[in-house]
Amino acid sequence: MWKNYLKVSIRNLQKRKLYTGINLLGLTIAIVSFLAICLYINHEWSYDKMYADYNRIYRLNQEFRSEGEAQLVSSTPSSLIPTLIDEVPEVETGTLIFDLSIFSTVMVDAGQGNQEEKKFAYADENFFNVFDFNLLSGDPKKALSEPNQIVLTQTTAERYFGNAASATGKSIKIDSKEYEVTGVVEDFPSNSHIDFDFLGSFKTHRHGTSPEWSPSNYYTYVKLKSGSDPQIFEGKLEQIVDKYLGKDLAEYGYETAFFIQPVTQIHLGDQTLGSIKPGADIRYIYIFGIVALLLIAIGIINYVNLATAEATERNKEVGLRKAMGAGRGQLFGQFVSESMLLTLASTLLSILVLYLVSVKFSSLSGVPLDLSLVFSPLGITLLIAFIVLIGVLAGLYPSLILSSMEPIKALANKTKMGGGAWVRKSLVVFQFFVSMGLLISTFVVKSQLDYMKEVNLGYDKEHLVSLSYHYNMRNGIESIKNEMLRSGGASAIARAADMPIHIKAGYRVFPGGDNQREFMITGYSVDKDIIQTIDLELLAGSSFSETDINRQDLEDANQRFPVIINESSAKEMGWTAEEAVGKIINIGFNQNSEIKGVVKDFYFNSLHHQVGPLVIFNDPDQSNVLLVKLPAGDPAAHLASLENVWKEMVPERPFNPVFVDQAYNQMYSSEQKAGWIFGLFSGIAIFIACMGLFGLVSYVALRRTREISIRKVLGATQGNVVSVLAADFLKLLGFSAVMAIGFGIWFSNNWLQDFANQTKPSVWPYLIAIGLVFILAIATIAYRSWKVYSLNPAKTLKSD
Amino acid sequence: MIQLKEIDKFIESRFQRIFILKGINLTINEGEFVTLMGPSGAGKSTLLNILGLLDEDYSGEYWFGDKNITKMRDRERSSLHKSEFGYIFQAYHLIDELTVYENIETPLLYRNVSSNERKSIIADLLDRFNMVAKKDLFPAQLSGGQQQLVGIARAIAGKPRILLADEPTGNLHSGQAKEIMEVFQELHKEGTTIVQATHARENADYGTRLIQMLDGKIDQDEVITHV
Numbered sequence A: 001m002w003k004n005y006l007k008v009s010i011r012n013l014q015k016r017k018l019y020t021g022i023n024l025l026g027l028t029i030a031i032v033s034f035l036a037i038c039l040y041i042n043h044e045w046s047y048d049k050m051y052a053d054y055n056r057i058y059r060l061n062q063e064f065r066s067e068g069e070a071q072l073v074s075s076t077p078s079s080l081i082p083t084l085i086d087e088v089p090e091v092e093t094g095t096l097i098f099d100l101s102i103f104s105t106v107m108v109d110a111g112q113g114n115q116e117e118k119k120f121a122y123a124d125e126n127f128f129n130v131f132d133f134n135l136l137s138g139d140p141k142k143a144l145s146e147p148n149q150i151v152l153t154q155t156t157a158e159r160y161f162g163n164a165a166s167a168t169g170k171s172i173k174i175d176s177k178e179y180e181v182t183g184v185v186e187d188f189p190s191n192s193h194i195d196f197d198f199l200g201s202f203k204t205h206r207h208g209t210s211p212e213w214s215p216s217n218y219y220t221y222v223k224l225k226s227g228s229d230p231q232i233f234e235g236k237l238e239q240i241v242d243k244y245l246g247k248d249l250a251e252y253g254y255e256t257a258f259f260i261q262p263v264t265q266i267h268l269g270d271q272t273l274g275s276i277k278p279g280a281d282i283r284y285i286y287i288f289g290i291v292a293l294l295l296i297a298i299g300i301i302n303y304v305n306l307a308t309a310e311a312t313e314r315n316k317e318v319g320l321r322k323a324m325g326a327g328r329g330q331l332f333g334q335f336v337s338e339s340m341l342l343t344l345a346s347t348l349l350s351i352l353v354l355y356l357v358s359v360k361f362s363s364l365s366g367v368p369l370d371l372s373l374v375f376s377p378l379g380i381t382l383l384i385a386f387i388v389l390i391g392v393l394a395g396l397y398p399s400l401i402l403s404s405m406e407p408i409k410a411l412a413n414k415t416k417m418g419g420g421a422w423v424r425k426s427l428v429v430f431q432f433f434v435s436m437g438l439l440i441s442t443f444v445v446k447s448q449l450d451y452m453k454e455v456n457l458g459y460d461k462e463h464l465v466s467l468s469y470h471y472n473m474r475n476g477i478e479s480i481k482n483e484m485l486r487s488g489g490a491s492a493i494a495r496a497a498d499m500p501i502h503i504k505a506g507y508r509v510f511p512g513g514d515n516q517r518e519f520m521i522t523g524y525s526v527d528k529d530i531i532q533t534i535d536l537e538l539l540a541g542s543s544f545s546e547t548d549i550n551r552q553d554l555e556d557a558n559q560r561f562p563v564i565i566n567e568s569s570a571k572e573m574g575w576t577a578e579e580a581v582g583k584i585i586n587i588g589f590n591q592n593s594e595i596k597g598v599v600k601d602f603y604f605n606s607l608h609h610q611v612g613p614l615v616i617f618n619d620p621d622q623s624n625v626l627l628v629k630l631p632a633g634d635p636a637a638h639l640a641s642l643e644n645v646w647k648e649m650v651p652e653r654p655f656n657p658v659f660v661d662q663a664y665n666q667m668y669s670s671e672q673k674a675g676w677i678f679g680l681f682s683g684i685a686i687f688i689a690c691m692g693l694f695g696l697v698s699y700v701a702l703r704r705t706r707e708i709s710i711r712k713v714l715g716a717t718q719g720n721v722v723s724v725l726a727a728d729f730l731k732l733l734g735f736s737a738v739m740a741i742g743f744g745i746w747f748s749n750n751w752l753q754d755f756a757n758q759t760k761p762s763v764w765p766y767l768i769a770i771g772l773v774f775i776l777a778i779a780t781i782a783y784r785s786w787k788v789y790s791l792n793p794a795k796t797l798k799s800d
Numbered sequence B: 001m002i003q004l005k006e007i008d009k010f011i012e013s014r015f016q017r018i019f020i021l022k023g024i025n026l027t028i029n030e031g032e033f034v035t036l037m038g039p040s041g042a043g044k045s046t047l048l049n050i051l052g053l054l055d056e057d058y059s060g061e062y063w064f065g066d067k068n069i070t071k072m073r074d075r076e077r078s079s080l081h082k083s084e085f086g087y088i089f090q091a092y093h094l095i096d097e098l099t100v101y102e103n104i105e106t107p108l109l110y111r112n113v114s115s116n117e118r119k120s121i122i123a124d125l126l127d128r129f130n131m132v133a134k135k136d137l138f139p140a141q142l143s144g145g146q147q148q149l150v151g152i153a154r155a156i157a158g159k160p161r162i163l164l165a166d167e168p169t170g171n172l173h174s175g176q177a178k179e180i181m182e183v184f185q186e187l188h189k190e191g192t193t194i195v196q197a198t199h200a201r202e203n204a205d206y207g208t209r210l211i212q213m214l215d216g217k218i219d220q221d222e223v224i225t226h227v
Helices: A001-017 A017-045 A080-086 A156-163 A230-244 A246-252 A283-322 A328-365 A373-376 A379-401 A407-411 A418-454 A477-487 A530-534 A568-570 A635-649 A661-666 A669-702 A705-715 A720-752 A766-787 A791-798 B044-051 B076-083 B099-110 B115-128 B144-157 B174-189
Strands: A059-064 A068-073 A091-099 A106-109 A114-119 A121-124 A135-137 A149-153 A172-176 A176-187 A198-201 A219-224 A255-262 A464-468 A492-496 A506-509 A518-528 A539-540 A561-566 A593-599 A616-620 A625-628 A657-658 B002-012 B015-028 B034-038 B057-064 B085-088 B164-165 B193-197 B209-214 B218-221
Touching: A001 A017, A001 A328, A017 A373, A017 A379, A017 A669, A080 A091, A080 A230, A106 A766, A121 A530, A135 A506, A149 A156, A149 A172, A149 A791, A156 A176, A156 B115, A172 A720, A176 A705, A230 A255, A230 B057, A283 A328, A283 A379, A283 A418, A328 A373, A328 A669, A373 A379, A373 B164, A418 A720, A418 A766, A464 A635, A477 A625, A477 A635, A518 A568, A518 B076, A530 A625, A568 A593, A593 A669, A616 A661, A616 B076, A635 A657, A657 A661, A657 B164, A661 A669, A669 A705, A669 A766, A705 A720, A705 A766, A720 A766, A720 B034, A766 A791, A766 B057, B002 B044, B015 B034, B015 B044, B034 B044, B034 B076, B034 B174, B044 B164, B044 B193, B085 B144, B085 B174, B115 B144, B144 B164, B144 B174, B164 B174, B174 B193
Parallel strands: A121 A198, A149 A176, A518 A616, A561 A593, B034 B193, B034 B209, B085 B164, B164 B193
Antiparallel strands: A059 A068, A059 A219, A059 A255, A091 A121, A091 A219, A106 A114, A106 A172, A135 A176, A149 A198, A172 A176, A464 A625, A464 A657, A492 A518, A492 A625, A506 A518, A539 A593, A561 A616, B002 B015, B002 B057, B209 B218
């Protein structure tokens, strides 16, 4: 029986090439997208589950509270983990990681000269007890137990020593300090949040031998004893805070609390906490999941639509089989086996296509697709279940329609597919609703991205280059600045803590001087030239001058210290820009800060946030970067002359210029990724839907060939014919458009909510998306009806 | 074997009932070869469909042996349909995607006949109709007469007791028609009950009974005597 089903199915599919082609292509594209997204989501879900006791590993996070304001961070003091191991019985072991890359890069020299490296961290001796990564060489217990030891990843070891085996025991210089390579660890998996090239022993660091309760710069992880209740453990953290931190905190008016976070939830958890590796927004995971299901739905709908439309052609066969005694189940079996066969073919094809596109997809999405999962026992089981499910889903409705036809009517070709028409129509409406909805979302995302690119940030990020330098270069940096200015490669240069795109340092304004308010303020450590270099607009007062004192030259906290604030700060203190100039405020480390100037608000953080109070002060020693304004003309030439100066003056460090506007765009990479994925998949959805429409119009046109021929004989133009065929479908698209607009409004309200600074809502995304889909749909219909129109009526009418 | 009592079939239109069959009383005995004749629209095909259980939308009683079909459950009716009836159509109605062999095989598949038995049944049939060489051809590659032979082979493959044929020679020229009718005669001699509808008077001569229909009623019912 099944052999027969199979044979008939194959012949049927072979005979109807257009139909098979459309279904195969539609399903294949849908399945490729579906599988790709599934693998992507699976990768994101699988984070940090490779450690033996992953469900007992927690990261400790910290909450700072003062006067109702709370700040959550993932960094903790260095004393925390030794204390916990000593005093809390639930703790089996725990480790500390100090990620240096947040602060600076390191210079690595293994005998071939200095190379700049970013992914360096210190970890304590328990690191491999908590995270049981496989060491290719070295003893996990001893590899990080003494000062000046270092563990390299396999790739890093190969990069510096040719092969992993020979690295152990060699020495390597990090920032001129000598380390012994005590182990080589397998590269950290892409789905681990731990991601370093170098792990130095924490004992090398000052706090490694004498831990302290301040500063909070370190990630702390604990592994609890099996069977112990994490809630109880978390409760005990409060006692630790009281015992060791209570007094100090009360003095400063702070409160702090530690709380735990399962290691598996770091990647998709609260992103504001910060982590070694940037995580992912779980909402995007959900959205992509929904998109995957929608795409599969569109693919199935195509099949259902075409198969039911086609049923009108097959009712003779069905009637006949019934007359010969076929039961409903047997007919059902035949149609379902046909759809399963098609699904199977599409799935196989999809896997092939997936192989071809996976590299591209991985590089665009930033997530490697592990295709071997497809062929794991679980993958194959799921795939088979998937084929059966899709096969049955896609075959169910058409076979129900077909097998319920009365044989006599079917044989006489009298069956009107009236019953199925509304189902088919609603399916078309759904398909185009999804296509339009996705496209509208794409345009909403794109308009916000464009807005962010083009919005006036309040400073000039064009032709602005950032050169990071090392703390120990601070003495020579003024002469480098001067040389660069003299070379003509720069029109202005300032030292600054960071690029103006994200200024992070948090300070506090206390009551005192002329101000009565206490509030949080962001501090920007710079040198005197910042205002001209990034072109900030002064509203009142003046810029820093040569004679203004630097922070490190202050003799005591009461010495007068000139600062510049932004408009928001002035507003926070209840002053206009003009009033603020000359006022004295207390910014913690200096109680006698005199406001020298007020600049117009500029965006010093991502546009997710509102512009808050900012204070700019003269503190070049806290600076990490040179901001260089390039003169007009060819940037490459200017960069070349800057590089010459750099090479001459700091030959041991590489010259790595970063364009500020590019770094700015980089900040929105997750939004860009979302925009890109929306764009791609809405394109795919539209393509599949249009193919389905093409198939459907083909059948309608075929059924109405006679009518169209008569119309032609009576003098209908091609336009008339198109409009006859298009009218019905355009009505359906109209419905889809209404629903899609509703969805788009909901989506843009929700998605844009995340941005404190939003693009103005506009009708354009809706108009363009819907217009585009309509044009494509009409083109599809027009092409199909042109083919019918071009038939010779004499022939088509004779056969009737 | 078959008894129809007061069979009515009508279409309800807006203003009136249009009767297709009205007050049909008919008894067909095992082994008869009945020919239904009459002008188009007389109700021949409708009657044939009712006889063949393809049409259930009528009033009156239909007795098959001692069973009242009108009161049967679907499952019973369907199994009766499978075991007792074979159909032959004017337009052959072969399945275009299947070869000659597979077309004949189809009803056997629906009757769950085992593979070996299927092979032998089909081999016999192909042999009987001299179509062994054509078994792998598709319907489109055959002449009309040959297609109808396949249709007959398919109809009798399940060894039905009753063969129903609606204008079996309607699409054939006279030579082919004669050949088909001879096959019918032979089947009849082997004991199969046959009911055919036709326009051609000469076809009736192969049978044993001729029923003339007019406007949904039985007009004449006569026995054909073979000289």
